[in-house]
Amino acid sequence: MEPEARPVHYRQLLLWDPSLGSEDDEDNEEETSELVVSNSWRPHNSLGRNEVGGLPGAWARLGAALLLLVTGFSLAARQLYIKSDPTGSQASAAPRPGGHSHPPGVYHHGAIISPAATCSHLGRELLIAGGNVVDAGVGAALCLAVVHPHTTGLGATFWALFHNSSSGSPTALMPGPAQPLAPGLRLPSALPSLRLLHARFGRLPWSQLLGGPASLAQDGFLVDTALATALAARGTKGLCPLLCHADGTPLGAGARATNPKLAAVLRLAAQAPAPDLAGDDLLSLLVRDLGLRRPQSRPTPALEPAVQRAIPQGVLSTTPGPSTCPELLAMVGAALRSGEPGPDPCPALSAAPVSPVGTVLATVDSSGSVLLLTSSLSSPFGSGRLSPSTGVLLSDLVAKPTASAWACPLLLQGSSDDTEADMLGLVASGTPAVARVVTRALLSHLAGPQTQAQHERRQGPTLSTSVCGQGTLLQVAVQAEHAHVSSVPSSCCTVQGF
Numbered sequence: 482m483e484p485e486a487r488p489v490h491y492r493q494l495l496l497w498d499p500s501l502g503s504e505d506d507e508d509n510e511e512e513t514s515e516l517v518v519s520n521s522w523r524p525h526n527s528l529g530r531n532e533v534g535g536l537p538g539a540w541a542r543l544g545a546a547l548l549l550l551v552t553g554f555s556l557a558a559r560q561l562y563i564k565s566d567p568t569g570s571q572a573s574a575a576p577r578p579g580g581h582s583h584p585p586g587v588y589h590h591g592a593i594i595s596p597a598a599t600c601s602h603l604g605r606e607l608l609i610a611g612g613n614v615v616d617a618g619v620g621a622a623l624c625l626a627v628v629h630p631h632t633t634g635l636g637a638t639f640w641a642l643f644h645n646s647s648s649g650s651p652t653a654l655m656p657g658p659a660q661p662l663a664p665g666l667r668l669p670s671a672l673p674s675l676r677l678l679h680a681r682f683g684r685l686p687w688s689q690l691l692g693g694p695a696s697l698a699q700d701g702f703l704v705d706t707a708l709a710t711a712l713a714a715r716g717t718k719g720l721c722p723l724l725c726h727a728d729g730t731p732l733g734a735g736a737r738a739t740n741p742k743l744a745a746v747l748r749l750a751a752q753a754p755a756p757d758l759a760g761d762d763l764l765s766l767l768v769r770d771l772g773l774r775r776p777q778s779r780p781t782p783a784l785e786p787a788v789q790r791a792i793p794q795g796v797l798s799t800t801p802g803p804s805t806c807p808e809l810l811a812m813v814g815a816a817l818r819s820g821e822p823g824p825d826p827c828p829a830l831s832a833a834p835v836s837p838v839g840t841v842l843a844t845v846d847s848s849g850s851v852l853l854l855t856s857s858l859s860s861p862f863g864s865g866r867l868s869p870s871t872g873v874l875l876s877d878l879v880a881k882p883t884a885s886a887w888a889c890p891l892l893l894q895g896s897s898d899d900t901e902a903d904m905l906g907l908v909a910s911g912t913p914a915v916a917r918v919v920t921r922a923l924l925s926h927l928a929g930p931q932t933q934a935q936h937e938r939r940q941g942p943t944l945s946t947s948v949c950g951q952g953t954l955l956q957v958a959v960q961a962e963h964a965h966v967s968s969v970p971s972s973c974c975t976v977q978g979f
Contacts, residue, residue: 614851
């Protein structure tokens with residue numbers, strides 16, 4: 482039995498520094514306050530002197546009190562500015578007094594990267610609230626289920642790879658065998674899967690993770706470019722009124738969308754007493770919508786040991802089958818034996834861009850804990866069948882995920898004498914061609930800057946500005962007790978950290 486993950490604690494800055502004063506100072510402040518208040522009501526003599534004491538002492542104490550008050554207001558204002566900064570850029574800002582600056586994507590404590598700015602911000606807030614990488618990742622995944630229904634949702638299938646810095650061992654979240662709900666529709670397993678991962682490794686209350694996504698669904702969210710592009714490419718058949726204007730045309734970027742039915746489902750799920758019951762209310766509503774009998778079996782997600790492979794530089798980990806992930810380890814092993822990064826990672830590109838059918842996110846903290854999470858609807862907008870009672874799009878059971886999408890988390894845990902890279906995480910989504918991109922990125926990392934430059938001179942850059950023009954690659958690392966986050970293409974995703 483793997484030890485339970487230790488909670489990750491983050492220290493909040495104090496508005497008052499004990500070094501600024503002592504108990505004697507407090508006594509003096511109280512005395513000053515008393516004198517000022519009482520003297521203001523006492524008669525003054527013709528010389529303007531106070532009968533209780535000399536004017537100079539009282540004015541000195543009043544000045545000291547005002548100075549402390551101004552200092553307190555100044556510190557409070559700084560705290561409010563840092564907390565309200567939605568960009569998470571303070572870690573890369575100008576050096577603080579006695580501190581140091583960081584380049585973009587480098588953070589002292591932790592960070593999250595996802596395809597939606599709103600969801601990255603929500604994940605960062607969960608980290609600041611005392612949550613760990615699992616809390617932040619699960620909360621962001623539920624947020625994406627609201628704002629990116631073209632790639633994920635409560636009808637999607639989820640996989641995850643979690644490295645626990647406390648135990649030093651990786652764990653894989655597997656969705657279990659695909660079960661049909663109806664012809665062509667998969668039994669939804671998102672809520673039981675995420676609830677299981679959180680119950681084992683999360684720290685914050687489960688209900689706290691669903692609060693933000695439920696509010697987004699109820700109060701509305703702004704359609705971003707990714708969702709607007711997917712809507713324009715597919716059309717709105719089966720998606721109205723959720724993602725349409727009154728005249729049936731698709732919502733464009735910047736339009737506001739609401740999904741109150743989904744908000745209600747999320748609030749019900751927040752009350753689930755156990756992981757296997759997290760999706761029960763959703764399932765009851767779905768079978769009523771579809772006119773079906775309730776299935777006899779529930780989804781069976783599981784937490785399993787990760788598949789591992791030892792290499793000279795450390796240990797590689799990924800999720801077990803049924804997936805293409807073990808094939809990645811074999812590909813990396815072959816490339817390491819050959820000593821070359823392999824052929825062009827993007828051969829025979831499709832002339833037309835491939836619409837995304839899944840999504841990825843990653844969270845990391847400076848202690849070395851990493852969560853890589855991926856989900857898929859198998860087709861853009863899944864089955865395209867919107868459940869009116871739940872606001873959920875179900876996954877397409879007919880499409881073959883291995884043929885239309887590829888998503889595989891990969892972790893490299895550095896050897897004990899590797900001081901340059903304690904932990905590296907890579908997760909990609911897109912066509913099967915991105916497996917070669919992940920391999921090339923890993924080998925480039927292992928080769929080091931000089932060898933990488935030699936390979937680039939012979940074969941071109943390790944990574945282009947897009948992942949074969951067909952997907953997304955996220956990279957997180959822990960180096961020298963700092964969290965590092967980046968993506969390819971860089972415009973695909975939003976990083977939030979602190």
